[in-house]
Amino acid sequence: MTKIIAIDESEIEVAAIRAQGAGGQNVNKVSSAIHLRFDIVASSLAQEVKDRLLALPDKRITLEGVVVIKAQSHRTQDQNKLDAYARLHELVNSVAIPPKPRRATKPTFASKQRRLESKSQRSVTKNLRGKVSD
Numbered sequence: 001m002t003k004i005i006a007i008d009e010s011e012i013e014v015a016a017i018r019a020q021g022a023g024g025q026n027v028n029k030v031s032s033a034i035h036l037r038f039d040i041v042a043s044s045l046a047q048e049v050k051d052r053l054l055a056l057p058d059k060r061i062t063l064e065g066v067v068v069i070k071a072q073s074h075r076t077q078d079q080n081k082l083d084a085y086a087r088l089h090e091l092v093n094s095v096a097i098p099p100k101p102r103r104a105t106k107p108t109f110a111s112k113q114r115r116l117e118s119k120s121q122r123s124v125t126k127n128l129r130g131k132v133s134d
Contacts, residue, residue: 003096007089008044013037014081019072026075033072036084041065045092052095060091067091 019033040053040061054065061067071084107115 003093005045005049005089005092005096007038007092011038011043012085012088014084016077017070021072032075032077032080033070034077034080034084036067036069036071036081036088038067038069038088039065040067048098049092049095052098053092056091056095058091 013036015035015037016031017033017035018031040050041064043050045053053067054061060069067088069084069087071080071087074080074083
């Protein structure tokens with residue numbers, strides 16, 4: 001069950017910047033990298049989704065609650081823009097479904113017995129390592 005959340009394009013701020021790294025003259029004169037900014041707090045997402053997004057330990061989310069994605073892996077601006085949008089949708093959809101709450105369970109009787117048996121076996125093994133008496 002995958003829930004897909006739609007993001008309004010007016011809430012996304014996109015800027016073209018020059019890419020970093022190797023690429024020769026083309027890198028120095030063409031702004032093909034994309035810098036995408038998405039303000040989580042000011043967005044139209046549901047409050048639960050906003051809370052889960054802000055709670056993520058993701059370095060792309062600033063302390064102010066803005067997702068910053070830099071896409072520069074492709075040669076063209078359009079491909080980088082599509083890549084940035086895809087990464088933003090992937091991030092938002094990763095928290096679309098709330099996590100299932102953990103239900104505490106008790107260990108079974110058999111698992112307790114196996115644990116105690118392995119502990120006693122380990123104890124016997126260690127005791128056999130002691131000094132040998134004549």
